[in-house]
Amino acid sequence: MLYVIQTALELGFMYALVAMALFLSYRILDIADLTTDSGFVLGAAVSVVVAAAGHPFLAVFAAIFAGACAGFVTAFLQTRLGVPSILAGIVTNTGLYTVNLMVMGWSSNVSLLKQATLFTMLRDTGIGGSWYKLILAAGVTVLAGVLLVWFLGTRLGLSIRATGDNTDMVRASSVNPVFTVTVGLCVSNALTALSGAVVGQYQKSADINSGTGIVVIGLACLIIGETVIGRRNIAVNAAAAVAGSIIYRFIYAVILKTSVVPIECLKLVTAVVVALAIASPALKEWGALKKRKMGAQQKGGR
Amino acid sequence: MLRLENIKKTFNPGTVNEKCAIRNLSLHLAPGDFATVIGSNGAGKSTMFGAIAGSFFADEGTIILDGEDITFTQEYKRSRVIGRLFQDPLKGTAPHMTIEENLALAFLRASTGTVPFSRISKKDKELFREQLQLLDMGLEDRMKQPVGLLSGGQRQALTLLMATMVPPKLLLLDEHTAALDPATADKVLELTKKIIAKNHTTCLMVTHNMQQALELGNRTLMMDDGKIVLDVRGKERADMSVSDLLERFRTGAGKDLDNDRILLSMEG
Ligand SMILES: Nc1ncnc2c1ncn2[C@@H]1O[C@H](COP(=O)(O)OP(=O)(O)O)[C@@H](O)[C@H]1O
Numbered sequence: 030m031l032y033v034i035q036t037a038l039e040l041g042f043m044y045a046l047v048a049m050a051l052f053l054s055y056r057i058l059d060i061a062d063l064t065t066d067s068g069f070v071l072g073a074a075v076s077v078v079v080a081a082a083g084h085p086f087l088a089v090f091a092a093i094f095a096g097a098c099a100g101f102v103t104a105f106l107q108t109r110l111g112v113p114s115i116l117a118g119i120v121t122n123t124g125l126y127t128v129n130l131m132v133m134g135w136s137s138n139v140s141l142l143k144q145a146t147l148f149t150m151l152r153d154t155g156i157g158g159s160w161y162k163l164i165l166a167a168g169v170t171v172l173a174g175v176l177l178v179w180f181l182g183t184r185l186g187l188s189i190r191a192t193g194d195n196t197d198m199v200r201a202s203s204v205n206p207v208f209t210v211t212v213g214l215c216v217s218n219a220l221t222a223l224s225g226a227v228v229g230q231y232q233k234s235a236d237i238n239s240g241t242g243i244v245v246i247g248l249a250c251l252i253i254g255e256t257v258i259g260r261r262n263i264a265v266n267a268a269a270a271v272a273g274s275i276i277y278r279f280i281y282a283v284i285l286k287t288s289v290v291p292i293e294c295l296k297l298v299t300a301v302v303v304a305l306a307i308a309s310p311a312l313k314e315w316g317a318l319k320k321r322k323m324g325a326q327q328k329g330g331r
Numbered sequence: 332m333l334r335l336e337n338i339k340k341t342f343n344p345g346t347v348n349e350k351c352a353i354r355n356l357s358l359h360l361a362p363g364d365f366a367t368v369i370g371s372n373g374a375g376k377s378t379m380f381g382a383i384a385g386s387f388f389a390d391e392g393t394i395i396l397d398g399e400d401i402t403f404t405q406e407y408k409r410s411r412v413i414g415r416l417f418q419d420p421l422k423g424t425a426p427h428m429t430i431e432e433n434l435a436l437a438f439l440r441a442s443t444g445t446v447p448f449s450r451i452s453k454k455d456k457e458l459f460r461e462q463l464q465l466l467d468m469g470l471e472d473r474m475k476q477p478v479g480l481l482s483g484g485q486r487q488a489l490t491l492l493m494a495t496m497v498p499p500k501l502l503l504l505d506e507h508t509a510a511l512d513p514a515t516a517d518k519v520l521e522l523t524k525k526i527i528a529k530n531h532t533t534c535l536m537v538t539h540n541m542q543q544a545l546e547l548g549n550r551t552l553m554m555d556d557g558k559i560v561l562d563v564r565g566k567e568r569a570d571m572s573v574s575d576l577l578e579r580f581r582t583g584a585g586k587d588l589d590n591d592r593i594l595l596s597m598e599g
C-alpha cells in the first residue's frame with residue numbers, strides 16, 4: 030500500500046513538469062503545443078543515452094537543452110514561416126520521431142544497466158532512506174516550479190504573459206511577439222524534456238512510444254489541478270499543475286489496483302475528461318440557452 | 332518632432348477590395364504640438380496613425396520622428412517612444428494580469444537600461460501607487476486585482492497612464508473617449524489634457540466632437556479621402572467657430588462633411 034502511494038507521488042511529481050509546461054504554452058501563451066509528446070521522449074532519450082555514457086547530471090541539462098531546441102523549431106515555424114501553431118507542433122513532433130530514434134542509436138528503446146543515475150547516486154548517499162526517489166522527484170519539480178514562477182514575474186516573463194493575454198496590446202507595446210512566443214515555447218519544451226529526463230533515469234530506460242498521449246494527460250492534470258486548487262495567480266497555477274498531476278497518478282493507481290475500468294481504457298477516459306473540461310463553457314452556455322427556450326415555451330403554452 | 336512626407340497606403344492592392352486609404356499625406360508637427368484630427372468616416376485617420384505607429388509599412392514616403400527615419404522600423408520598436416490609445420478600452424491592457432503587472436510591463440519596457448530579468452521593485456510599486464492616485468479612481472488600492480475587473484473607463488485611464496508614465500515622444504489618441512459614457516469620457520479627457528500639458532507631449536488626437544477639435548490643443552487638422560484638407564492654427568483657429576470649420580471643410584474637400592457621429596454630437 031505504502032509502495033503504491035510512494036510510486037503515485039513520485040510519478041505525480043515527475044509528470045507534473047509536463048503539466049507545468051502546458052500551463053505555460055496552453056494557458057499563458059494560448060498555444061496548443063503538440064510538440065509535447067515527442068519532446069518528452071526526446072528528453073528521456075537524451076537523458077538515458079548521456080547517463081549511459083556516465084554523466085547523469087550532464088544528461089539532465091543536455092535533455093533540457095534538446096527540449097528547448099525542439100521548442101525553438103516549433104516557434105520558428107509558426108512565428109517566422111507562418112505555419113499555423115497546431116500544425117507547427119505536429120510537424121516538429123513528427124520530425125522528432127526520427128531524431129529520437131537517432132538519439133537512441135536507431136533502436137526503439139535504450140536501457141541503463143549498471144550505470145549511475147541521479148536516483149542511484151542519491152540512494153548511495155543514504156539521504157532520505159527509502160524515500161529517496163520521492164525526494165529527488167519532488168525536489169526537481171519544486172525547484173523548476175519556483176524558477177518558473179520567478180521567471181514569469183520578470184520583465185521578460187510579464188511580456189510573455191501579455192503576449193498570450195492581449196495580442197492587440199502586445200502589437201502596440203514594445204513587446205516583440207516573435208521573441209516572446211519563441212522564448213515561451215523554448216521554456217515550456219525544456220520543462221517537458223526535463224520531465225522525460227527524470228522519468229527516463231527513474232525507469233532506467235527510454236522508449237520511442239513512451240510519450241504517446243502525454244499532451245492530453247498533461248492537460249488533464251492541469252485541468253484537475255485548476256478545478257481543485259483554483260487559478261488565482263501564477264504561483265497557485267503552478268501548484269495546481271503539480272497537485273493535478275499527483276491526483277491523476279493516484280486515480281491511475283486506484284484504477285490499476287481495483288480494475289474498475291480496464292487500464293487499457295485509461296487513455297480514452299482521460300481524453301473524454303479533457304474534452305469535457307475544455308468544452309464545459311460551451312456546454313454551460315448551451316444548457317442555459319436550452320433552459321431559456323424551455324422557459325419561453327412554457328410561458329407561451331399557458 | 333514628427334515629419335510625414337508623401338505617405339501612401341493601399342490596402343489589398345491588386346484585388347477587388349483595393350482601397351487607397353491614404354495618399355500623398357504630408358504633415359509636420361513641431362515639438363509640443365497638440366493637433367486634433369477630424370474627418371469623415373473612412374477618411375484615413377486611423378490609417379495615418381497606423382502608419383506612424385508602424386502597424387504596417389507605408390507603400391511610399393518617409394516617416395521621421397525626432398530626427399530619426401523610422402519608415403521601416405518595426406512596430407514594437409517604435410512603441411518605445413510612441414504611445415497609442417484606441418477607441419476600444421479593451422485593447423490597451425492585459426485582462427488577466429494585475430494592474431501592477433500591466434503598469435510594470437509599460438514601465439519596464441519604456442524606461443531604458445532595464446534587463447530582461449528585472450522585476451517590479453518596491454520603488455516601482457511606490458511610483459505606480461502615486462501615478463494611480465493621480466487618476467483619482469481608487470485604483471491605487473486595487474493594484475493586485477486583474478485588470479479584467481475594471482470598467483471600460485478605468486481601463487482606458489489605466490492605458491493612458493501606461494502610455495505616458497514614461498513620457499513618449501509622440502502620443503496618438505484615436506477617439507480614445509468615444510466608447511465611454513459621457514461622465515467617464517470627460518474624466519479621461521481631463522486627465523489627457525493634464526498629462527499632455529505637464530509633459531508638453533507632442534500629440535495627435537482624433538475626435539468627432541467639433542467643439543473639442545477647436546478647443547483642445549494648438550492645431551486642428553481635417554482629413555478627407557486620405558489627405559489632410561485643412562490645417563488651421565494660431566489666430567485663425569482661435570477665431571474659428573464650428574460652422575466656420577464646416578464651411579472651410581466644404582471648400583477644402585468640395586463636399587459636406589459626412590460623419591454621422593459628428594452630426595449627432597453637434598445636435599447634442
Ligand atoms: N486593414 C484594412 N484593410 C482594408 N481596408 C482598410 C483597412 N483599414 C482601413 N481600411 C479602409 O481604409 C479607409 C480608411 O480607414 P480608416 O483609416 O480606419 O478611417 P477613419 O478615418 O474612419 O479612421 C476605409 O475605407 C477603410 O475601409
Ligand SMILES: [Mg+2]
Binds near residue numbers: 376377505
Ligand atoms: Mg478610425
